[in-house]
Amino acid sequence: MKNIYLEIFDKQKKFFRKGILNNVDYRKEALIRLKREIKKNEKSIQKALHDDLGKSEGESFLTEIHFVYNEINIATKNIKKWTKRKSVRSSLLNFPSSDYIIAQPYGNTLHISPWNYPFQLSISPLIGAIAAGNTVLLKPSEFSIETSKILEKILHNVFESGFVTVIQGGPETASSLLDLNWDYIFFTGSVKIGKIVATKAAKFLTPTTLELGGKNPCVVDQTALIKTTAKRIVWGKFINCGQTCIAPDFIIVHKKIKNELLDEMINQIKKLFGNNHKNSNSYGRIISKKHLMYLKSLIKNEKILYGGEFDINEKFFEPTIVEINDLGCKVMEGEIFGPILPLYTYTDFNEVDKIVEKYKNPLALYIFTNNRSFGEKFLHKHSFGGGAVNDTVVQIINDKLPFGGIGNSGMGKYHGESTFNTFSHFKPYISKPLWIDIPLRYPPFDKKLKLIKKVLNSI
Numbered sequence: 414m415k416n417i418y419l420e421i422f423d424k425q426k427k428f429f430r431k432g433i434l435n436n437v438d439y440r441k442e443a444l445i446r447l448k449r450e451i452k453k454n455e456k457s458i459q460k461a462l463h464d465d466l467g468k469s470e471g472e473s474f475l476t477e478i479h480f481v482y483n484e485i486n487i488a489t490k491n492i493k494k495w496t497k498r499k500s501v502r503s504s505l506l507n508f509p510s511s512d513y514i515i516a517q518p519y520g521n522t523l524h525i526s527p528w529n530y531p532f533q534l535s536i537s538p539l540i541g542a543i544a545a546g547n548t549v550l551l552k553p554s555e556f557s558i559e560t561s562k563i564l565e566k567i568l569h570n571v572f573e574s575g576f577v578t579v580i581q582g583g584p585e586t587a588s589s590l591l592d593l594n595w596d597y598i599f600f601t602g603s604v605k606i607g608k609i610v611a612t613k614a615a616k617f618l619t620p621t622t623l624e625l626g627g628k629n630p631c632v633v634d635q636t637a638l639i640k641t642t643a644k645r646i647v648w649g650k651f652i653n654c655g656q657t658c659i660a661p662d663f664i665i666v667h668k669k670i671k672n673e674l675l676d677e678m679i680n681q682i683k684k685l686f687g688n689n690h691k692n693s694n695s696y697g698r699i700i701s702k703k704h705l706m707y708l709k710s711l712i713k714n715e716k717i718l719y720g721g722e723f724d725i726n727e728k729f730f731e732p733t734i735v736e737i738n739d740l741g742c743k744v745m746e747g748e749i750f751g752p753i754l755p756l757y758t759y760t761d762f763n764e765v766d767k768i769v770e771k772y773k774n775p776l777a778l779y780i781f782t783n784n785r786s787f788g789e790k791f792l793h794k795h796s797f798g799g800g801a802v803n804d805t806v807v808q809i810i811n812d813k814l815p816f817g818g819i820g821n822s823g824m825g826k827y828h829g830e831s832t833f834n835t836f837s838h839f840k841p842y843i844s845k846p847l848w849i850d851i852p853l854r855y856p857p858f859d860k861k862l863k864l865i866k867k868v869l870n871s872i
Contacts, residue, residue: 416589416592416593417589418580418586418589418590418593419593421550421578421580422521422550422593424574424575424578425521425548425550425575425578426520426521427575428548428573428574428575428576429518429520429521429547429548434518434546434547434548434576435546437492437493437496437546440492440543440544440546441488441489441492441493441544443543443571443572443576444485444488444489444492444540444543444544445485445489446571447485447536447540447543447567447568447571447572448482448485448486448489450567450570450571451478451481451482451536451567454563454566454567455474455478457563458473458477458478458532458560458563459473459474459478460559461532461557461559461560461562461563462477462531462532462559462560464558464559465528465531465556465557465558465559465560465700466528466529466531466557466653466654466656466697466698466700467654467696467697467698467728468653468697469694469695469697471695472652472653472695472697473532476530476533476652476653477530477532477533478532478533480533480537481532481533481536481537481540483812484536484537484540484541484812484828484829484832485540487812487829487830488540488541488543488544488832488833491830491833492544492833495516495544495545495830495833496516496546498513498514498515499513499514499515500512500513501513501514501841503843505868506851506853506854506869507843507845508851509845509846509849510843510844510845511843511844511845512841512842512843512844513841513842513843513844514839514840514841515839515840515842516545516833516837516838516839516840517546517837517838517839517840518545518546518547518836518837518838519545519547519596519597519620519836519837519838520547520548520596520597521547521548521550521595521596521597522542522547522548522549522550522595522596522597522598522599522836523550523552523590523591523593523595523597523598523599524538524539524542524549524550524551524552524598524599524600525552525587525590525598525599525600525601525602525610526538526551526552526553526554526601527554527601527602528554528556528557528700529653529656529657529658529700529750530653530657531553531554531557531560531561531564532560532563532564534601534624535551535553535560535564536564537827537828537832538599538601538622538827538832538835538836539551539568539577540832541827541831541832541833541835541836542597542599542832542836543577544832544833544836545833545836545837546837547596547597547836548575548576548577549576549577549578550577550578550579550580550590550595551564551568551577551578551579551580552579552580552581552582552586552587552590553565553579553581555581555582555583556700556701557700561579561581564579565579565581588609588613591609591610591613591614592613594617594619595614595617595619596619596620597619597620597621597622597836598610598614598619598620598621598622599621599622599624599825599835599836600621600622600623600624601624601625602624602625603625603626603748604625604626604627604748604821604822607623607625607823610623611623621824621825622817622823622824622825622826622827622835623818623823623824623825624658624816624817624818624823624825624827625658625776625818625821625822625823626658626748626750626776626818626822627658627662627748627772627774627775627776627777627797627798627818627821627822628662628663628745628747628748628749628772628775629659629660629661629662629663629748629775629776629777629778629779629797630661630662630663630665630768630769630772630775630778630779631646631661631662631663631664631665631779631780631781631805632664632665632666632765632769632779632780632781632782632791633646633664633665633666633667633670633674633780633781633782634667634762634780634781634782634784634787635667635669635670636782636783636784637670637674637781637782637783637803638783639670639673639674639677640677641803642674642677642781642803643674643677643678643680643681644677644681644684645781645803645804645805646661646664646678646754646781646805647678647681647682647685647732648681648685648805648806649661649779649804649805649806649807650732650752650754650805651682651685651686651696651732651752652806653697654696654697654698654699654730654751654752655732655749655750655751655752655753655754656697656699656700656750656751657806658748658750658776658777659776659777659798659799659805659806659808659809660777660805660806661754661777661779661805662748662749662755662775663737663745663749663754663755663756663757664754664755664756664757665757665758665759665765665768666756666757666758666759667758667759667760668758668759668760671756671758675718675719675734675756678719678734678754679719679734682719682720682732686732690729690731690732691724691727691729691731696732698727698728698729699728699729699730699751700728701728702725702728704750704751705723705725705728705730706725707751708723708730708749708751708752708753709723709730710743711743711744711749711751711753712733712735712744712753713743714742714743715735715736715737715742715744715755716735716736716737717733717734717735718734718735718736718756719732719733719734720732720733720734720752721733730751730752730753731752732752732754733752733753733754734753734754734755734756735753735754735755735756736755736756737755737756737757738757740757740768740771766794766795769795770795773796773820773821774796774797774798774818774819774820774821774822775797775798775822776797776798776799776818776822776823777797777798777799777800777801777805777806777808778792778795778797778800779800779801779802779804779805780792780800780802780803781802781803782802782803785802785803788802788803789802796819796820797819797822798816798817798818798819798822798823799814799816799817809828812828812829812830813829813830814828815827815828815831816828816831817831853865853868
């Protein structure tokens, strides 16, 4: 049966083959137009994010819109440098030659984006793909309905047909798109769906970036400064109502300071979101009633230390802290992706290392300690996507730090120049004259081997 998206796919192929995207100025101008259109629709984007996720204007601007502006600024400022042919030193065996590396676009790229940061995580990879000279077909999430609509409007107004296209739809749409032979696939979402994407991509050996998730541990040792630690954990955990892939998923805290940390976290929750969280302008909502019911099931048999209230119709779920003594309980089985923070105590730091190894390759790992050297050694010891000593989530802010997972938390990386690199094949070639030809490399080697060894050993 013919794939219903084949005509759109072929249109993308034809556009790429025209060679228009070989013009770096054309790419740059496209990104400038994109920024202009986003600015024009800024209020509409904020309203859409509020309708989908209950985000305040401030949170929408800081975590979604400004992030995108920054990525566009970086790309437009550096695109000429990134695309410039790079000369490298030649090998003595190739003498005389000129050796180069050029950044070549993959071609036609498919992007499947998630609902938790539906604007930022749709546009940010697209910026790098365009800077590198690719076309983009974007399938935004079917759950963040209003943001997906505004995304389609903005991208339609900015880009020519065949350059960037938005296709709306759910799992069936994504599956049909994945059946086509793309040159690159960029997926952000769950581990479960990521495995499906990887399987489909393998059919064509399509290179793929998978930005997935993980059960991110947050360690607090007995030397940590309680007030600052609590504030940074609460901010990182409950921003976007806990629906952040790099949020602390659970806390491992030293027994001596557990109660003090708990009290201060409750205090900080009230400071950030008020005593009535439901009426707070700074506290978001769960994406869907289905996801809220899943979150409810996680705390059914747990000891609730704070929160636990919810309203299905309002898609409201209160900031919640639970105490756990058994790592085998339901709330510790997988990534929570919501405003539930399990608290687990330890007395021997060797136990901490074992727990982190149990939840291998998280997308993020955090440790709070007054001994920064110790904290850095701890991070060096374990495998994870990205992390921080004495903070949470902020590793994503620096565009010079690549963002991405490892193992179950994903593969590939992006942000800033890393996004351009992700969507580029760095093609090497050499250029040699015909007027001279060193005979050393040609057989027979019997009489030349001694000289060859002498030359090679001198390199």
